[in-house]
Amino acid sequence: MASVQELPLPPELRTQLLARGLRTARDCLHHTATDLCEILDISYGAAQQLLLDVAAQAAPGYITASQLYGLSLADSATQLRTFLPGLDAALRVGVPAGAITELVGPAGVGKSQMAMGLALSAALPRELGGLAATVMYIALQV
Known part of the structure; x- marks a missing residue:
C-alpha cells in the first residue's frame, strides 16, 4: 500500500497525516470522513476529498475484459x-x-x-x- 509521502497531497496535509500516525493510504482509508475531520481538524468536505484522492491513488486502475484476456494469454x-x-x-x-x-x-x-x-x-x-x-x-x- 502506498505511503502517505508518495501520495500527491498538499505538504501541510501530508505533515498532519504523518503527525497523527496515518502513514499509509490504508491507514487513511480505514477511517470515515467524520473520523478524519476529528483527527486532522479539517472540514467534512476536505475529509471526503482526502478519502477520494487517497482511494484514487491506492486503487488499481480499471482493465477491460479484452485486456484481461490478453494478460491471461501472455501469462x-x-x-x-x-x-x-x-x-x-x-x-x-x-x-x-x-x-x-x-x-x-x-x-x-x-x-x-x-x-x-x-x-x-x-x-x-x-x-x-x-x-x-x-x-x-x-x-x-x-
Whole structure:
C-alpha cells in the first residue's frame, strides 16, 4: 500500500497525516470522513476529498475484459498444462499454477492420475513445457 509521502497531497496535509500516525493510504482509508475531520481538524468536505484522492491513488486502475484476456494469454507460463489438447484448449492453456483446483468425480475416473500429471507438469523443465517448480503431492484418503 502506498505511503502517505508518495501520495500527491498538499505538504501541510501530508505533515498532519504523518503527525497523527496515518502513514499509509490504508491507514487513511480505514477511517470515515467524520473520523478524519476529528483527527486532522479539517472540514467534512476536505475529509471526503482526502478519502477520494487517497482511494484514487491506492486503487488499481480499471482493465477491460479484452485486456484481461490478453494478460491471461501472455501469462500462460504460469499455467500447468495437462498435455490433453482438448482439455488444455477448454482451460485456455491449462490449470492455473498457484491456485486451488478441485478435481471432482466418481471413483475410478482418473482424478489421482490427473493430479499426478499436473504435479509432473509443474516439475518438468521449462524447455519441456513445465514450470521447473518444486512439487509436494499429498494424497488424502477419506
